[in-house]
Amino acid sequence: MSAVKQMLGGNIRQYGIVGALFAIVLIFQFLTDGKLLLPNNVASLIQQNAYVMILAAGMVIVIIAGHIDLSVGSIVGFIGGVVAIMMQHWGWPWWLAILAGLALGAVVGTWQGFWVAYVGVPAFIVTLAGWLAFRGLAILLVGVTVSIGTQPQFVAISNGSIANFLGYIDNRDVVTLVIGALVIALMVFSQLRSRRIMQSHGLAVEPAVAVWARLAVLTVLVAFFAWTLAGSRGGTPIVLIIVGIVIVTYSFVTRRTVFGRNVYAMGGNLQGAMLSGVDTKKMNFFIFVNIGFLASIAAVVTTSKAGAAVGSAGNLYELDAIAACFIGGTSVSGGIGRISGVMVGALIMGVLNIGLSILQVDPAWQQVLKGLVLLLAVAFDLNAKRRAGTR
Amino acid sequence: MSYTTTPYSAQPSAPHAETILEMRSITKTFPGVIALQDVNLAVRKGEIHAICGENGAGKSTLMKVLSGVYPHGTYDGSIVFEGSPVQFRNIRDSEHHGIVIIHQELALSPYLSIAENLFLGNERSSRGVIDWNKTNAEATKLLAQVGLKDSPETRIYDIGVGKQQLVEIAKALSKDVKLLILDEPTAALNDEDSAHLLGLIETLRQRGITSIIISHKLAEIIRIADRTTVIRDGRTIKTLDMKADAVTEEVLIRSMVGREMGSRFPTRTPNIGSEVLRVEDWTVHHPIQQDRKVVDNASITVRRGEVVGLAGLMGAGRTEFAMSVFGRAYGTRITGRVIKDGKDVTPHSVGAAIDVGIAYATEDRKRYGLNLLTDIKRNIASASLKKVSKYGVVDGGAEAKVAERYRTEMNIKAPNVDVVTGNLSGGNQQKVVLSKWIYTDADVLILDEPTRGIDVGAKYEIYTIINDLASAGKAIIMISSELPELLGMCDRIYAISEGRVTGEVLREDANEETLMRYMTMENDTDQEVAR
Known part of the structure; x- marks a missing residue:
């Protein structure tokens, strides 16, 4: 009885954040006279916020484990600068520069992971130092700006779309529609499969109606999204594929792997995890290697979007990622958080950004509003938890 | 640790007719659960009234209703205190009437001094500026009343749990307490500190302060309570007059669980095989004070199908011994060997310990x-x-x-x-x-206080599980502070004192006196290890 309530409670919390996203979308759709959901705006919503989603996927793991990472914005600036210099000054091909950039991200993560895990310096301090140092390095390397003129493929990553090789139906890009259909098929398949596996083990599963209802809602959403994107200037933004891969990968990592399980165990009870045989030092080390790596992806995406490396690139990105995590229901004290929730959190921030921009609200006021949203979201979350915990 | 209790001029105990507190048909529900149903409690002025019941019976809920943690209106029923009906909106309200509750988890601020804690929220000050002379002088007087000789400027962090409990009581005295509620006051205390605390509660009774004490330790209840109310499944079962009814532990247990407990320990026919684990010359140093030996050259063995007990007073080094064997989860400068099935497997990490088949179930499951x-x-x-x-x-x-x-x-x-x-x-x-x-x-399971904070019925289930494990050929090392539990469960018991194994006693030779003698054996007196 109480267990049923608890499961519902957990889900209500999840639905609550999705509901907030819907409400915000509807409000801006109304305020902008329907401009928010115009195909081109939806495409740029993705392109402009890809970096938040990529960083948040690493940040949520850091926060669940009970740490924080303040350095990712500076790392984005630093690695973006290095990648641009490799291409422009050293003449490396774009793909080699990207691979080198990703490797460098892992190296930066190794550096910070070493201090956190093996020296035992709190992550707040290590990454605060990183925040300063990598920003300094970025400015030293880049100067004011290094523009990327010679490599259009690199610039296309964040500005281009998947080539349309299947033509159009009714002015809609068929490639995008096919991708949408594939996503829906995968969703249905994986949900039904996991249900069947549970049943084959003789375990209780949710009623079929609930599964189908959820799938129906998700199908409508994905279909609507794909249909809209298909009508945009280019169809599917390339960066959406990157974000999609990151989301799927990290959902899997957090939910299904031993690594993910140990992250939750450490955040829920660090001593308990140690006494269960979790090598917490190794875990902390790889958590930071991982976010360094994701920061380098975000660096590529950001540098590509701007078409140039800038010394100040990535400024305050760490706060966007942290905000997305907390709006998405991640516990401030660790142990609780989900990739899906965090992505919804990132979308809420993104919709606010783009909606307020369409409305031509002063950027200073945009910041005020986003601050309030963060505050309210966490207050709502705490309140919901307190109510769930009465007893 | 030594205490002195300031003697008081014994006042004649109050006549037993006057009732200080009456809780009438209290019903408290949570979404989906009835926590208390039609509970009645009458406490006489100047008595020590114990409340006992299994975990989840509703004892703590009842005390939260009484102290205003659950405000008036969130429950049904009425409370009459000193003859007039009361409706508390919060703890401040109830404290204003002289009802003070001391929770199981102490609510002291560790980095503040004893005096600061005593007057927290109730500072001795004028116009917002604290009068330190007055604060410390009054604190000293209060501490004398509870028999604590430490300076009032000592940090809470630097005194043990036993003394912290006394500070809590002194704090209650500073609020002119009439009814003192103690929730499991001795749960975290060793025998000496417990005895002192119980003595203090009795002293307070002579001064006319009424106490309600919630405890799992039945011997304690029998020692100090005048009357006991038993609660089961959110209902009052009965109130016993401890002296008139000549109440024994068995009587209490029977009314708590509502059934006859044939025995507190399930029986097992030992089927002991070959040696599984041998710890040799195990020495462990304190992680911070690295010169201090916490475990000193200890050696033990366990065999297949055997339940081996580790007895020792608090701080003897039992948990430290177990955790250091379990992949160095505690301590520094660890020397010695762990031999399993004849091979040296000395594990250097918890993961390695698990891999070689050692398990350690901690005494503090929540932490x-x-x-x-x-x-x-x-x-x-x-x-x-x-x-x-x-x-x-x-x-x-x-x-x-x-x-x-x-x-x-x-x-x-x-x-x-x-x-x-x-x-x-x-x-x-x-x-x-x-x-x-x-x-x-695991082939070897180290169970550290496996029944701590668990009610009587569940204890029996845990004992049964332990016996089943032993019968299945597992080797069990059981650490417990309750001697009857060790005597009832173990085939062999090691006594530990100051980090050394001071005795090894077989089941048939074991009794509380023998164990206690080894457990209190001091370093410089008797070095001989008895067999």
């Missing part, structure tokens, strides 16, 4: 044993993820199936394995901890 944020199945699998995963990917179905098996076998009272462990009772949490370690397939 070290469970992830209270997550569900039963993830907790049970948490020390054996290798067994339910392939290439680093967890098989959720297999995991749930394993957990489901333990839920049934161990009788974990939860509708399914998706229930978050933070919502389980102590007994059921302990069953999850045991399941977790049994699932690692």
Whole structure:
């Protein structure tokens, strides 16, 4: 009885954040006279916020484990600068520069992971130092700006779309529609499969109606999204594929792997995890290697979007990622958080950004509003938890 | 630690007719649960009134109703204090009437001094500026009343739990307490501190202060209570007059569980095999004060199918011994050998200890044993993820199936394995901890205080599980502060004092006196290890 309530409670919390996203979308759709959901705006919503989603996927793991990472914005600036210099000054091909950039991200993560895990310096301090140092390095390397003129493929990553090789139906890009259909098929398949596996083990599963209802809602959403994107200037933004891969990968990592399980165990009870045989030092080390790596992806995406490396690139990105995590229901004290929730959190921030921009609200006021949203979201979350915990 | 209690001129105890507190048909419900149903409690002025019942019976809820934690209006029924009906909106209200509750988890601020804590929220000050002379002078007087000789400027952090408990009582005295409520006051105390605390409560009775004491320790209740109210499943069962009714532990247990307990310990026919684990010359130093030996050249053995007890007073080094053997989870400069099945396996990490088949179930399951944020199945699998995963990917179905098996076998009272462990009772949490370690397939299970904070019925279940494990050929090392428990369960008992093994006693030779003698053996007196 109480267990049923608890499961519902957990889900209500999840639905609550999705509901907030819907409400915000509807409000801006109304305020902008329907401009928010115009195909081109939806495409740029993705392109402009890809970096938040990529960083948040690493940040949520850091926060669940009970740490924080303040350095990712500076790392984005630093690695973006290095990648641009490799291409422009050293003449490396774009793909080699990207691979080198990703490797460098892992190296930066190794550096910070070493201090956190093996020296035992709190992550707040290590990454605060990183925040300063990598920003300094970025400015030293880049100067004011290094523009990327010679490599259009690199610039296309964040500005281009998947080539349309299947033509159009009714002015809609068929490639995008096919991708949408594939996503829906995968969703249905994986949900039904996991249900069947549970049943084959003789375990209780949710009623079929609930599964189908959820799938129906998700199908409508994905279909609507794909249909809209298909009508945009280019169809599917390339960066959406990157974000999609990151989301799927990290959902899997957090939910299904031993690594993910140990992250939750450490955040829920660090001593308990140690006494269960979790090598917490190794875990902390790889958590930071991982976010360094994701920061380098975000660096590529950001540098590509701007078409140039800038010394100040990535400024305050760490706060966007942290905000997305907390709006998405991640516990401030660790142990609780989900990739899906965090992505919804990132979308809420993104919709606010783009909606307020369409409305031509002063950027200073945009910041005020986003601050309030963060505050309210966490207050709502705490309140919901307190109510769930009465007893 | 030594105490002195300031003697008081004994006042004649109040006539037993006057009732100071009456709680009438209290009913308190939470969503989906009736926590208290039509509970009545009458406490006489100047008596020590014990409340006992199993965990989850509703004792703490009743005290929260009384002290205003659950404000008037959130429950049904009425409270009459000193002859007039009262309606408390919060704790301040009840304290204003002279009702002070001291919770199980002490509410002192560790980095403030004793005096600062005594007057926290009630500072001795004028116009917002604290009068330190007055604060310390009054604190000294209060401390004398509870027999604490430490300076009022000592930090709470620097005194033990026993003294902290006394500070709590002194704090209550500073508020002109008439009715003192103590929730499990001796749960974290050693015997000496417990005895002092109980003595103090008796002294307070002579001064006319009424006390309500909630305790799991029945011997304690029998020693100091004048009357005892038994609560079971949220209802009052009866109120016993301890002297007139000549109440024994058996009587209390019977009314708490509502059935005859044939024996407190299930029987087991020992079937002891070959030696599984031998710890040799084990020495461990304190992690911070690295010159201090916490475990000193200790050696023990355990055989297949054997339950071996480790007896010792608090601070003797039992837990430190166990945790350091368990992959150096405690201590520095560790020397000695761990030999399992004839091979030196001395584990250098917890992971290695688990791999060689050693398990350690901690004494503090909330802090070290469970992830209270997550569900039963993830907790049970948490020390054996290798067994339910392939290439680093967890098989959720297999995991749930394993957990489901333990839920049934161990009788974990939860509708399914998706229930978050933070919502389980102590007994059921302990069953999850045991399941977790049994699932690692360990041959040696070190169980540190396996029944701490668990009610009588659940204890019996845990004992049965331990016996079943031994019968299945596991070697069990059991650490317990309750001597009757060790005597009832173990085939062999090692006594530990100041980090050394001071005695080894077989079941048939063991009794409380013998054990206590070894447990209190001091370093410089008798070095001989008795056989």
